[in-house]
Amino acid sequence: MGVLVRGGTVVTSSGEFRADVLVDGEKIKAIGDGLDAGGCSEVIDATGMYVLPGGVDNHTHFALPFGGTYTCGFDTTPAAAVGGTTTIVDFAPQPRGMGIRDAILKHVEESAEGKSAVDFSIHGMVMDVNDRLFEEIPKLVDIGIPTVKLFMAYKGTPYMVDDATLLRALQVAKPAGVTVMVHAENGDLIDLLQKQCVAARQVEPKYHAVSRPPIVESEATYRALAIAALAGAPILLVHVSAKEAMWAIRDAANRGEPAYGETCPHYMTLGIENLSRPDFEGAKYVCSPALRTKDHQDAMRAAVKNGWPQVVGSDHCGFNWAEQKHLGRDDFTKIPNGAPSVENRLAVLWTYGVAAGRISRQRFVDVISTAPAKFNGLFPAKGHIGVGSDADLVLYDPSGESVMTVKNSLQGVDYCAYEGMKQSGHIHAVLLRGKTIVKDGKFVGCPQGGRFVKGQPYGAAYTGL
Ligand code: URP
Numbered sequence: 001m002g003v004l005v006r007g008g009t010v011v012t013s014s015g016e017f018r019a020d021v022l023v024d025g026e027k028i029k030a031i032g033d034g035l036d037a038g039g040c041s042e043v044i045d046a047t048g049m050y051v052l053p054g055g056v057d058n059h060t061h062f063a064l065p066f067g068g069t070y071t072c073g074f075d076t077t078p079a080a081a082v083g084g085t086t087t088i089v090d091f092a093p094q095p096r097g098m099g100i101r102d103a104i105l106k107h108v109e110e111s112a113e114g115k116s117a118v119d120f121s122i123h124g125m126v127m128d129v130n131d132r133l134f135e136e137i138p139k140l141v142d143i144g145i146p147t148v149k150l151f152m153a154y155k156g157t158p159y160m161v162d163d164a165t166l167l168r169a170l171q172v173a174k175p176a177g178v179t180v181m182v183h184a185e186n187g188d189l190i191d192l193l194q195k196q197c198v199a200a201r202q203v204e205p206k207y208h209a210v211s212r213p214p215i216v217e218s219e220a221t222y223r224a225l226a227i228a229a230l231a232g233a234p235i236l237l238v239h240v241s242a243k244e245a246m247w248a249i250r251d252a253a254n255r256g257e258p259a260y261g262e263t264c265p266h267y268m269t270l271g272i273e274n275l276s277r278p279d280f281e282g283a284k285y286v287c288s289p290a291l292r293t294k295d296h297q298d299a300m301r302a303a304v305k306n307g308w309p310q311v312v313g314s315d316h317c318g319f320n321w322a323e324q325k326h327l328g329r330d331d332f333t334k335i336p337n338g339a340p341s342v343e344n345r346l347a348v349l350w351t352y353g354v355a356a357g358r359i360s361r362q363r364f365v366d367v368i369s370t371a372p373a374k375f376n377g378l379f380p381a382k383g384h385i386g387v388g389s390d391a392d393l394v395l396y397d398p399s400g401e402s403v404m405t406v407k408n409s410l411q412g413v414d415y416c417a418y419e420g421m422k423q424s425g426h427i428h429a430v431l432l433r434g435k436t437i438v439k440d441g442k443f444v445g446c447p448q449g450g451r452f453v454k455g456q457p458y459g460a461a462y463t464g465l
């Protein structure tokens with residue numbers, strides 16, 4: 001009762017070749033030319049298509065509390081599926097007074113399990129610092145969680161931590177093989193700049209970027225890298241948008257420090273001018289760090305080509321514009337931060353990276369699937385097309401052009417951040433552990449249900465990133 005994916009071009013992070021892929025149950029059984037379809041219940045014609053490992057999105061926020069509201073829940077994860085992502089790694093919010101371990105289990109049990117249409121893993125997310133935290137971080141590996149995120153930003157909310165907390169977290173994480181992820185922006189400076197903007201009645205969405213200039217990101221990035229060097233610990237700087245921050249990560253890595261980076265499709269393609277759209281449309285583009293000028297977008301694309309950020313994650317946040325973004329109608333500091341893009345991540349990077357001749361297909365596969373699988377200790381079950389790996393496959397048809405739009409979106413919100421932008425090719429089919437969940441570009445259900453996948457510790461270190 002297998003499946004044969006016939007006649008496509010298999011792309012991995014290290015090469016590509018014409019081959020059939022034979023799936024047996026949930027796993028890839030064989031890869032080769034002219035494989036026998038005998039015993040297969042389904043043969044999928046992949047002629048003219050690229051067969052990619054299912055996307056692993058290192059950075060999603062489903063059911064995230066932020067600014068007095070919540071992002072869309074896991075019932076909207078079919079959007080990940082049609083976007084070519086078969087595994088999301090979601091951040092578990094930590095309710096005040098609850099440990100991060102219990103917060104993770106709560107997120108799995110109450111928010112994700114039974115609802116997710118794709119497989120999911122979880123990052124810890126520190127939102128309540130207490131001494132128990134430093135005992136808990138190393139023990140996360142016991143429940144299959146090898147990553148935790150700390151925030152240097154969002155002053156006045158439960159998110160922001162001080163430098164000493166970050167150092168202690170890095171110190172206890174390192175021997176356990178837990179990778180610390182950091183949101184690097186100087187929360188104190190942003191807080192002051194925001195107050196100055198509001199006092200001057202500068203309250204429109206464009207002041208979001210004014211209060212979060214590139215230097216507040218690069219300063220925090222230098223500091224985070226220095227603190228990680230002090231601890232001798234690996235660090236993954238997430239959603240990097242400023243070129244100076246990206247170069248700082250590159251330079252730290254060149255010095256031999258285990259410093260890694262993640263950027264996002266919007267920082268490679270969407271500019272700061274979107275925040276000035278009239279009639280409060282700019283609120284759709286309020287995310288942190290802020291969107292930047294073209295030189296930063298160009299630098300992010302070059303960086304992805306050069307391998308300085310290992311990962312391109314979506315930082316998906318499903319907030320509705322009509323209600324949720326309007327919470328900040330009269331004050332940009334009250335606009336919930338984040339934009340939806342789990343559905344668009346692969347298509348944006350393909351269109352403006354691969355099809356535009358800026359990055360290779362191998363690099364594409366690495367940043368959207370293989371490297372994030374490694375970081376999260378999921379490789380080679382996830383992020384790879386190899387015998388024994390999970391049969392999570394994306395068939396990308398590179399032919400034709402369309403336009404990205406909210407009209408056919410499954411993200412559960414009332415806008416698409418890439419509305420009207422060109423898309424090259426499309427995701428034709430997606431298999432999750434051997435079962436077709438997307439056919440002819442449409443979500444067809446996930447009867448087996450998305451599964452909680454546990455990660456091994458020392459993800460980055462063991463896999464030699
Ligand atoms: O604007 C963003 N990125 N919102 C989500 C929370 C975070 O900082 O990742």
Ligand code: ZN
Nearest residue numbers: 183238239288
């Ligand atoms: Zn963040």
Ligand code: ZN
Nearest residue numbers: 059061239315
């Ligand atoms: Zn995020």
